Structure formats: C-alpha cells, structure tokens
Amino acid sequence: xxxxxIISKGTxxxxxxSGGRVDxxxxxxxxxxxxxxxxDGKIGIAGRIGEGDDQALFEQAKxxxxxxxxxxxxxxxxxxxxxxxxxxxxxxxxxxxxxxxLITRLNKQFPDxxxxxxxxxxxxxxxxxxxxxxxxSFKGSRFGGGLIIKEKSxxxxxxAFYGADRAYYDEDAIVNDIGALLNAYVKKVAMPEGKLPVxxxxxxxxxxxxxxxxxxxxxxxxxxxxxxxxEKIFDERVSILxxxxxxxxxxxxxxxxxxxxxxxxxxxxxxxxxxGVATYKRSAANFNLPVSGGGYAPFDEVPQTSxxxxxxxxxxxxxxxxxxxxxYVDMTSGGDMxxxxxxxxxxxxxxxxxxxxxxxxxxxxxIGGNVFDVLGKNFIGVAHNDIFEFSDGDVLVADFDINNxxx
Amino acid sequence: xxKFKDGFYADVRVETVxxxxxxxxxxxxxxxxxxTVKTAFLRVFDGDMWYYASTYKLGELQAELDKLYANxxxxxxxxxxxxxxxxxxxxxNIRKFADNCVKSKSLAEKGRLLTEKFPLLKxxxxxxFVAVYADKYSEIEFYSSLGADIKYDFQLxxxxxxxxxxxxxxxxxxxxxxxxxxxxxIAVGDKExxxxxxxxxxxxxxxxxxxxxxxxxxxxxxxxxxxxxxxFGHKSESDFMVGDETMRKEWAIGKKVGGDVLSIYDxxxxxxxxxxxxxDEGTSAKKTYLIKNxxxxxxxxxxxxxxxxxxxxxGNARAISCDFEPIVxxxxxxxxxxxLTKEELFAGVKHGYFIKDYKHGSGMSTFTIAPNLAxxxxxxxxxxxxxxxxxxxxxxxxxxxxxxxxxKAEIISSAFGGCGKMEQFPLNVSFGGPYMRISKMSVQ
Numbered sequence: 001x002x003x004x005x006i007i008s009k010g011t012x013x014x015x016x017x018s019g020g021r022v023d024x025x026x027x028x029x030x031x032x033x034x035x036x037x038x039x040d041g042k043i044g045i046a047g048r049i050g051e052g053d054d055q056a057l058f059e060q061a062k063x064x065x066x067x068x069x070x071x072x073x074x075x076x077x078x079x080x081x082x083x084x085x086x087x088x089x090x091x092x093x094x095x096x097x098x099x100x101x102l103i104t105r106l107n108k109q110f111p112d113x114x115x116x117x118x119x120x121x122x123x124x125x126x127x128x129x130x131x132x133x134x135x136x137s138f139k140g141s142r143f144g145g146g147l148i149i150k151e152k153s154x155x156x157x158x159x160a161f162y163g164a165d166r167a168y169y170d171e172d173a174i175v176n177d178i179g180a181l182l183n184a185y186v187k188k189v190a191m192p193e194g195k196l197p198v199x200x201x202x203x204x205x206x207x208x209x210x211x212x213x214x215x216x217x218x219x220x221x222x223x224x225x226x227x228x229x230x231e232k233i234f235d236e237r238v239s240i241l242x243x244x245x246x247x248x249x250x251x252x253x254x255x256x257x258x259x260x261x262x263x264x265x266x267x268x269x270x271x272x273x274x275x276g277v278a279t280y281k282r283s284a285a286n287f288n289l290p291v292s293g294g295g296y297a298p299f300d301e302v303p304q305t306s307x308x309x310x311x312x313x314x315x316x317x318x319x320x321x322x323x324x325x326x327x328y329v330d331m332t333s334g335g336d337m338x339x340x341x342x343x344x345x346x347x348x349x350x351x352x353x354x355x356x357x358x359x360x361x362x363x364x365x366x367i368g369g370n371v372f373d374v375l376g377k378n379f380i381g382v383a384h385n386d387i388f389e390f391s392d393g394d395v396l397v398a399d400f401d402i403n404n405x406x407x
Numbered sequence: 408x409x410k411f412k413d414g415f416y417a418d419v420r421v422e423t424v425x426x427x428x429x430x431x432x433x434x435x436x437x438x439x440x441x442x443t444v445k446t447a448f449l450r451v452f453d454g455d456m457w458y459y460a461s462t463y464k465l466g467e468l469q470a471e472l473d474k475l476y477a478n479x480x481x482x483x484x485x486x487x488x489x490x491x492x493x494x495x496x497x498x499x500n501i502r503k504f505a506d507n508c509v510k511s512k513s514l515a516e517k518g519r520l521l522t523e524k525f526p527l528l529k530x531x532x533x534x535x536f537v538a539v540y541a542d543k544y545s546e547i548e549f550y551s552s553l554g555a556d557i558k559y560d561f562q563l564x565x566x567x568x569x570x571x572x573x574x575x576x577x578x579x580x581x582x583x584x585x586x587x588x589x590x591x592x593i594a595v596g597d598k599e600x601x602x603x604x605x606x607x608x609x610x611x612x613x614x615x616x617x618x619x620x621x622x623x624x625x626x627x628x629x630x631x632x633x634x635x636x637x638x639f640g641h642k643s644e645s646d647f648m649v650g651d652e653t654m655r656k657e658w659a660i661g662k663k664v665g666g667d668v669l670s671i672y673d674x675x676x677x678x679x680x681x682x683x684x685x686x687d688e689g690t691s692a693k694k695t696y697l698i699k700n701x702x703x704x705x706x707x708x709x710x711x712x713x714x715x716x717x718x719x720x721x722g723n724a725r726a727i728s729c730d731f732e733p734i735v736x737x738x739x740x741x742x743x744x745x746x747l748t749k750e751e752l753f754a755g756v757k758h759g760y761f762i763k764d765y766k767h768g769s770g771m772s773t774f775t776i777a778p779n780l781a782x783x784x785x786x787x788x789x790x791x792x793x794x795x796x797x798x799x800x801x802x803x804x805x806x807x808x809x810x811x812x813x814x815k816a817e818i819i820s821s822a823f824g825g826c827g828k829m830e831q832f833p834l835n836v837s838f839g840g841p842y843m844r845i846s847k848m849s850v851q
Contacts, residue, residue, distance in 0.1 A: 014830075018711075157642060217571060333775050334769030338616070340616070344796030
C-alpha cells in the first residue's frame with residue numbers, strides 16, 4: 001500500500017477597518033493533516049484538524065478504500081526540495097499598531113474618502129511526503145488584503161478598491177499607490193471619442209477562458225477549444241501558463257498531489273498554439289495527457305483540477321505597449337463569456353490612462369469582445385502593471401468593444 | 408464551563424459541522440465522503456477594539472479566551488457600552504432536524520438520488536455529465552458573558568446534475584439542481600431530467616447571439632431572487648454605512664426608492680438555506696422589510712451597525728464558519744408577489760428577453776447577472792433561445808424600472824455555492840420572488 005501525507009500549518013493576523021478605523025484583530029491558527037492511501041487502483045483519504053495520532057489517521061484512510069473510488073497511484077520517487085520564503089513581515093505584537101498608523105495616514109492624506117475592509121498578514125507552511133521517499137516543503141509569508149474606498153459624498157457602497165498580496169510591507173508604497181488611484185478618481189473625464197486600447201487585468205479575461213482548458217471538458221468535446229491541441233488559436237505573442245515560481249507569486253512549487261513541473265511552469269498555450277490542458281493525476285491518466293500540476297484538494301477531498309499561478313506571459317513593458325492614451329479598467333463586476341467565446345465585462349471603475357499615469361475617472365461602461373479576437377487580432381500585449389508599486393499584477397492590453405458608455 | 412471576566416464583553420461560538428460529498432462524472436464515482444469538523448470562534452470586546460480567535464483547540468477554550476482578555480483593556484463601564492446593551496441574551500435549544508438528520512442516512516441512500524437518473528442522462532449531443540450530492544448538518548452552540556446560552560441545528564442538502572453539450576464547435580453547459588432541508592424534498596423526477604436534457608439540446612442547436620443594447624427583461628422567480636440579493640440586499644447590509652453621513656442621508660428610512668409594486672424582505676425564519684433562528688451574535692431571527700411598497704423600510708444589522716445607526720437588531724450578523732467573525736449578511740431575501748398573472752406580465756413586452764436561470768450574479772453600484780438559459784420575447788410570447796453574456800443595471804435606476812410582478816413568489820434554496828462578501832464565501836442563503844418585469848436593462 002502506498003501513501004501520501006500532507007500537513008498544512010499557518011497563523012493569520014487580520015485587522016478589520018470600519019469607517020476609517022481599525023476596530024478588531026483576528027488571529028487564526030491552522031493545523032491540518034491529510035493522509036491518502038492507494039491500493040489496487042483505489043484511493044482512501046482521511047483528514048484531521050489539530051494534533052492527533054497519525055496511525056489512527058492511516059487506519060481511517062485505509063477504511064475509506066472500501067468506497068471504491070478509482071484513482072491511479074502515481075507517486076514521485078526519491079525527490080527532495082525545500083523552499084523557505086518565510087520571514088517576519090511585521091512582528092505580530094506590532095501588527096495592530098502598524099495598521100492603525102497606515103489607516104491614520106490614509107485618513108489624513110485622503111480626507112474625502114472612507115476606508116474599510118481587511119488587512120491581513122499570514123505565515124503558511126505546507127509539507128508533502130509520500131511512501132516513495134519524496135518530501136517537499138514550502139514556507140511563505142504574506143501581507144495583503146484589500147481596502148474598500150468610498151468617497152464621503154457618494155451614495156455608493158464602494159467607489160474604488162485597492163488590493164495587494166505581497167511578501168513584504170511598505171507603507172509609503174501603499175499610500176503612494178492609493179494616491180495615484182484617488183488623484184485620478186476625483187477628476188471626472190468624458191469617454192474619449194475614437195477607439196483607444198483597453199488595459200485590463202489578465203484574470204478578467206483568463207477566468208472565463210480557463211474552464212475551457214480543463215481536460216475533462218476538452219476531451220468530452222464540449223470545450224470551446226476541443227480538438228485544437230497543436231493548432232494556432234491566438235496571436236503568436238500569446239503564451240498562457242501556470243508559473244508557481246513567478247516574480248511575486250507566493251505559492252508552493254508543488255500541487256496537492258506532489259506534482260512539480262519543469263521550471264515550475266506548465267504551458268497551455270505557447271506562442272499562440274494550444275499545447276496542453278489542465279490535468280491532475282487522475283485526469284492525466286484517464287486521458288493519457290501530461291500532468292499539468294493543477295491538483296487541488298481542499299482538506300480531505302479527492303483531488304481535482306485547479307489553476308495556481310495562471311497568467312499570460314508578459315510581452316513588453318506597459319510604456320512600450322501603450323504610447324499615449326488608453327482606457328484603464330480598474331474594477332469589473334460579474335462578467336461572463338457566452339458558449340461561443342463572447343466576453344462581456346461590466347466595468348465598475350475605469351480611468352483614462354495617459355503615458356504611464358491615470359489622469360481621470362471615466363463614466364461606467366461595459367467592454368466586450370470574442371476571446372479569439374481579444375487574444376488574437378486585437379491583442380496588443382501583456383505587461384507588468386507599472387502604474388502601481390505595491391499592488392502587483394499583470395495587465396492585458398487589447399482592443400475591445402465599448403458598450404453602453406455614459407457620457 | 409467557561410469563566411467570563413468582568414470588564415469585558417465576550418462570546419464563544421462552537422460549531423460541529425457534518426458534511427457529505429458524493430460526485431460522479433459520466434457515471435464513474437469520483438468522490439464519496441463524510442466529514443465532521445468541530446471548531447470554535449471567540450470574541451472579546453473592551454468597548455474600543457474587538458479581539459477574535461479562531462481555534463481547533465476545543466479543550467483549551469478557556470486558555471484561548473484568556474489570551475484575548477490579555478490583549479484587551481479592562482473597561483469597568485463595559486455594561487453601559489451602547490453595543491453591549493443591544494446584545495440579546497437568549498436561551499434556547501432548538502433541534503429542528505434531530506429526527507430527520509442527514510447524518511443518519513447512508514452514503515448509498517444519498518448516492519441513489521444521483522445514480523437512479525444516470526440512464527436518463529444521455530442524448531445525441533450530451534458529451535459529459537457530472538452528478539453531485541452535498542449535505543451539511545451543523546450543531547451550533549453560543550455562549551456570552553451576558554448569559555446567552557443557545558443551541559440549535561441547521562440542515563441543508565441538494566443534488567445537481569451538470570451536463571455539457573456540443574455540436575461541432577458549438578457548446579453549451581447547463582445544470583439541473585434541487586436543494587432543501589431534508590433528503591425527502593430533493594429527489595428529482597424522471598420527467599424533469601428528460602425536459603432538462605431536451606431544453607439544453609434545443610438551446611445548443613438554436614440559440615442566437617443578441618445585439619448589445621437596452622431592452623425590457625422578464626426574470627424568472629430564481630433570477631428575481633438573485634436580483635433581490637445582488638441589487639438591493641447587499642445595499643441593505645449596513646456595515647457599508649458605518650461612519651458615513653452621505654449614505655445615511657441617501658438611504659434614509661422612508662425614502663421612495665422603487666415603484667409601488669416593490670416590497671423586499673429578509674428573514675432568517677424561512678425554511679431552507681437561509682434558515683438561521685439565531686445569528687452568530689446570538690440575536691434571534693426577525694423578518695425585516697427592506698422595501699415596502701417602494702419605500703425604504705429597513706436594513707440589515709449586526710449589533711455594532713445597529714448601534715452606529717441607532718436602529719434595532721435584525722439577526723443578520725453571520726459568519727461562514729468558525730474561521731471568521733460575524734459580519735452583516737443576508738439570510739433569505741425575497742421580493743413579494745404582485746398581482747399580475749404570468750401571462751399578463753409577458754403580454755406587456757413587445758420585444759425583450761426572458762432570463763430563465765443564471766450562472767452567477769454580483770452587485771455593487773451596478774449589479775450584474777450572467778444568464779444561462781435565456782429567450783427572446785416577441786409580442787408577449789417566448790421565442791427563440793439567445794446567448795447573453797451578462798445583463799446589468801444601476802441599482803438606483805433599476806428599482807424604479809420594475810413595472811410588473813406575477814402573483815406567486817418562490818423561494819429557492821441552494822446547497823451549492825452561496826453568497827460571497829469580501830473574504831467570506833460561501834454563505835448559505837436563499838432568495839426568491841415572482842416573475843418580474845423590468846422595463847429597461849442593459850443586455851450584452
């Protein structure tokens with residue numbers, strides 16, 4: 001009988017900001033242990049929260065083999081790797097004081113706005129071991145969360161949002177970022193006449209495309225991309241991949257099944273050509289496809305597919321991609337894609353971008369376009385978002401249709 | 408027995424959650440499990456700051472509580488604090504599901520709700536199906552330094568059949584699901600499964616794209632419910648108003664915000680996925696009208712927000728689990744029925760769209776619903792199926808554009824997914840309403 005053991009540990013510190021005031025501190029402690037056993041093509045899983053007897057957990061997992069859930073046993077052998085990115089971002093005893101200082105500074109610097117929501121700091125550790133002498137471990141620390149920003153004279157529940165997820169803390173950079181956002185927010189500008197390129201978060205488009213990359217859907221023939229492996233589907237500058245070790249990524253290099261990709265990357269689309277789909281060990285075995293490293297297993301569930309570190313590879317700097325003006329989409333809400341690939345994204349907040357800066361707030365509108373055009377003939381490029389310093393992320397630049405623009 | 412200290416308010420919530428998950432893909436078993444998890448959430452308030460801890464160390468609750476006390480500052484006047492004075496100190500033991508608990512049903516019995524339908528899940532264009540059963544039985548205990556001593560249970564279960572269809576490059580994915588508070592209520596009939604497959608096939612082969620623009624729209628009861636939740640329910644969560652004079656003036660009780668036909672309420676007393684006899688601060692559930700006959704009538708509160716706005720508690724301080732503190736959330740949010748028959752409602756549309764069901768919704772200043780099955784309406788009759796990515800509208804404007812409601816409301820429960828608010832997702836809620844006509848919405 002083969003086995004895997006996964007231990008996740010962590011401590012989180014979270015302050016709530018309400019009406020421009022830090023009003024609570026929450027401390028979360030986590031310790032979870034999961035054992036998966038494999039025998040005769042079946043899987044058995046048991047999980048435990050907190051300390052306990054590992055042998056008892058193994059026995060529980062063995063008993064679950066009787067559920068007769070077919071699962072291939074494909075364990076990595078004799079591999080060892082340890083990544084420790086943990087560090088003290090803010091000493092826990094100073095966390096509330098530090099966050100109060102930040103919020104006080106924001107209140108003073110931006111008196112026409114109210115800040116609320118959550119600021120979080122966490123230490124995480126994940127250990128994967130199996131019966132074939134493989135042991136992987138990852139430790140990381142992060143600071144982040146998001147601030148809902150509301151103009152005091154507005155009747156909206158939310159006028160802007162500032163979010164970040166970083167491995168360090170920099171108060172000045174956060175205040176400067178929010179300044180860049182709010183200085184543009186207060187200057188209302190009309191929707192420019194004529195077509196401008198649109199700058200939008202890569203995930204706004206990828207989240208609707210990703211499900212069509214899932215192996216089960218692809219193989220069934222009901223994915224938008226079914227049958228297209230080996231075909232050029234997007235512009236040749238488009239590469240879509242997961243990269244667990246990308247700059248700014250705070251994620252384990254292994255997935256929930258201990259799968260590790262070469263250079264921690266897996267390309268779904270390379271140079272515009274569809275090269276692979278998202279798999280975990282079961283779907284990879286069922287369909288004779290390579291493992292994409294997308295295994296995801298919340299607590300004691302059987303693994304399934306997910307995407308960690310999904311991105312479109314950068315093609316250039318934002319300065320080089322956009323010379324002059326563009327529409328910068330800051331916040332979308334609830335967009336979707338029709339079965340034939342037409343994306344609709346209602347834009348809650350957008351700004352006029354001009355030579356590297358946000359210069360004014362645009363009226364509400366929607367953007368739309370077919371995914372094969374957005375990543376095809378209308379694709380301009382992907383760049384790191386250089387507008388902000390602390391808030392990290394990549395942006396897609398492309399031509400979209402602008403719908404329902406209000407003057 | 409926990410020892411609460413003088414000079415502080417404190418409460419402790421302990422939740423034992425039993426869940427079942429069964430999943431088949433194309434008839435092959437992919438998941439079958441029961442899990443029981445017991446965790447606790449502790450809160451201490453000193454009149455200035457709240458200190459929270461989430462813990463799995465149930466044998467060390469007193470020590471966890473004492474750690475929170477050590478972070479806080481004693482306040483001899485804590486009993487006079489306006490928020491503390493609002494807390495209810497209920498004593499109750501409500502075991503609504505003890506005699507018909509999903510814990511007592513076997514995995515085999517639950518799995519049969521799925522497997523019995525597999526022979527029906529086939530058609531020329533059906534390429535893949537995923538059948539899922541999920542249930543949850545929670546036993547919640549709540550104790551406070553004011554003497555609250557509450558025990559109650561909650562139960563929810565559901566089945567969902569998701570199917571992907573394709574014809575060449577043309578594809579469509581849809582699902583049939585049913586959720587309720589006991590196993591006996593969630594069985595799906597053979598006829599429903601057959602009709603689900605036939606409609607999805609028809610949609611696949613005949614759905615046409617729409618020209619983006621503004622059109623009259625009729626929402627089904629299910630979609631009306633998600634509209635109520637996304638468009639106005641979130642606006643009614645009063646944590647968005649804390650320390651905000653503009654919001655208070657703009658959303659003053661008594662203000663006309665919609666047509667006379669429109670009444671929306673939220674209540675934790677309705678059976679189903681929004682049932683919650685006490686919130687996570689120990690406040691008993693209440694029925695709260697958010698809008699009554701078009702007039703703003705109330706909003707949803709935790710003790711802190713009720714204090715800030717000087718309004719009454721509503722029983723809406725909720726957390727998705729013992730990992731989180733309670734914040735203001737909805738329970739069961741419903742638009743009340745109107746007076747038109749369904750036929751009269753449709754007869755009022757010369758050219759528009761009918762949204763039969765939806766994939767997801769979201770709401771801020773502009774709300775968004777992503778339809779799944781949608782149809783054109785021509786001269787009051789349902790016409791050809793259409794592919795719509797999203798329908799959107801401004802909350803402020805759309806409430807005044809509701810010009811007709813059918814005469815019967817339905818409340819829809821769901822054991823799959825739930826409401827998300829910032830870091831807390833998914834929360835069990837329900838929503839519903841009648842068929843609802845909106846004279847103009849953006850369709851894309």
